[in-house]
Structure formats: C-alpha cells, structure tokens
C-alpha cells in the first residue's frame with residue numbers, strides 16, 4: 021500500500037465503518053478490516069467479528085469501485101458571465117491515479133462491463149476516461165461466498181482471471197496464514213519484485229487454487245446465466261411481473277448499489293443574484309439516476325413505463341437479456357448486491373428463474389413488503 025502511495029497512487033480499499041464494509045482512502049494495511057465476516061440474505065446485510073485474523077473473510081457491501089470512477093454526483097462544467105461575455109470551465113482532472121485494493125472478481129468484471137458502456141468509442145465519457153485511466157487493481161480471490169452470490173452463473177468468480185495487476189488469495193492452512201500474491205500485468209510483477217515478498221511455492225499456488233475451488237463449490241445459488249437472454253424472450257406478459265410489482269417499492273436501491281448500472285441525469289443550476297455582488301453562474305451537474313424513477317422514462321410529456329411492473333421488467337430484462345444484444349456482454353456480474361440491499365428482499369436470481377422456467381436453489385423471496393435491510 022505504501023509502495024503504491026509512493027508511486028503516486030490514491031490508494032482506496034475496504035474499511036469497516038458504521039457497521040458495514042465501505043470503500044475509502046487507505047493509509048496502510050492496518051486500515052483493512054480484520055477478523056470480519058459478513059452475513060447476507062435477501063434484504064439483509066450484517067457484519068460480524070471472529071478471531072481468525074483474516075483480512076478478506078468478508079464479502080462486499082453496498083459500495084463498489086464505480087463510485088470512484090463514475091461518482092454519484094459530479095460537476096460537469098461551470099459557466100460564468102463576465103462583462104458581456106461568458107467563460108466556461110470544467111473541474112480539474114483528478115491529481116492522482118487510483119489504486120483499488122481488494123476488488124473481487126465480480127467487481128473486476130463489473131469495471132469491464134462499465135468500460136464497455138461508458139467508454140464506447142462513439143460517445144466516451146471524458147471524465148470517466150480520465151479517472152479510469154491507469155487504475156491499478158489489486159484483486160482478491162473470494163474464499164467464502166455470501167448467500168446472495170451467484171458470480172459463477174454469470175461467467176466469473178470466485179477467482180479473478182483477468183483485469184488485475186496483482187491477485188491476492190488469503191490462505192489459512194496447516195502451513196500458516198498468508199497472502200499468496202500473483203502478478204497479472206508487468207507493473208504488477210514489478211511491484212511484487214520491489215516488495216521482495218519471497219517467491220510463492222508450488223504448494224502456495226495449489227493452496228490458493230484450492231481456496232478458489234472450495235468457494236466455487238460452495239456457491240449458494242446457480243442459474244444458467246448464458247441461457248437467460250434467450251429464455252427471457254417472450255416473457256413480457258408473464259404473471260410474475262405483477263407478483264414482483266406487488267412487493268417492489270420502486271425505491272431504486274437495486275440500481276444504486278449495482279456496480280454496472282450507469283444511468284445518470286444532468287441538471288443546470290443558475291444563480292439568481294444579478295445585483296453586481298457576484299457574477300452570474302450556471303453549474304451543470306451529473307447525478308446517478310434510476311430506471312425505477314417515474315420520470316426516467318418520460319417521452320413527450322408521458323412516462324413510458326408508468327407502472328412498477330413495467331419498471332421492474334425494464335430493469336431485470338436489461339440486466340439479464342437485452343444488455344447482451346446492446347453491448348455484447350452481460351449487464352450482470354452476479355454480485356448479489358441488488359438482492360441484499362432490496363428493502364423488500366426481492367431476489368433477482370429467484371425472479372429470473374421463475375420467468376425463465378429454470379430450476380434454482382435460490383432462497384424464496386421475502387414476501388413482507390417493506391421489511392428492513
């Protein structure tokens with residue numbers, strides 16, 4: 021961590037804060053959560069402590085790395101009137117490149133999904149491009165999936181396979197408790213050489229792979245994710261959309277925590293002062309938006325998706341079906357956040373399975389509308 025900071029990176033990673041795992045600036049390895057485990061289920065996230073000494077025994081919370089490269093709120097430009105003309109300024113670019121510590125496979129793949137959308141060559145977002153450029157990723161193999169995880173159904177996990185500079189796997193076996201580090205890029209290899217950590221043995225690597233294998237075998241829910249785009253075709257009038265809408269609050273939590281959701285809205289704010297005490301300014305801002313907002317689908321003065329049923333259907337089918345046709349990738353990486361942080365406990369795996377006619381080991385959905393997360 022200090023080596024990355026010395027190289028000029030802004031180092032961010034997991035911290036235990038206010039009873040959850042949040043992602044924030046790190047000063048040293050001591051800031052990482054220690055002996056923390058996490059319990060997740062539809063509509064429920066709880067943090068617990070044990071005496072393991074493990075640094076990565078938890079599964080992610082509501083935060084994702086998206087918030088650092090595609091912030092929930094940002095200024096886009098500022099227009100100031102001066103002496104019969106006006107001056108347009110943009111916020112300065114970030115002073116430091118980012119280093120992400122502890123990204124899980126679903127999160128690494130979510131960054132690639134977001135890149136595909138937000139860096140589309142036809143209309144790349146320059147602010148995202150600037151923040152994303154040169155991000156150093158220290159990924160971590162998941163050793164204990166949460167009850168809401170389903171990354172292996174969506175083409176990944178639990179061991180990051182690409183998109184990282186260094187991959188860590190926390191191993192705790194008869195040999196001892198250690199982090200096995202592997203390079204995924206030249207600069208990752210250079211960093212590991214500089215740290216003089218000592219070469220991993222064949223047994224270390226085998227143990228790391230064993231951690232990943234055990235986590236994959238223990239993945240609590242499975243669904244044929246690759247088949248979903250075809251299976252969800254023709255389900256527009258499936259009765260399950262009504263059943264979900266009975267419970268869905270249209271709160272948009274699922275979209276706010278999703279690491280691949282990219283909808284945003286722009287607004288202009290103009291100062292009212294024109295008495296010469298200050299120059300008149302207009303500030304353009306960008307904020308995350310949600311397809312669960314009624315006005316998000318307004319066209320010609322009317323909301324195209326006027327009902328909760330229509331909005332939930334839009335969200336689920338975009339994630340699991342039409343995103344593939346639109347962007348050539350799935351829109352969902354199976355992180356489970358939308359299920360965990362849904363106050364009604366609506367479970368995307370269960371709903372998708374019902375709609376697609378697939379068997380699932382998913383837990384039954386929480387039927388109590390408005391149960392607390």
Ligand code: SF4
Pocket residue numbers: 274277278279280281339351352353354355356357358359368
């Ligand atoms: S749709 Fe749900 S499970 Fe899929 S990436 Fe988004 S939050 Fe994760």
Ligand code: SF4
Pocket residue numbers: 267268269270271272273274275312358361362363364365366
């Ligand atoms: S599915 Fe859950 S989180 Fe998403 S809008 Fe409905 S109630 Fe909110």
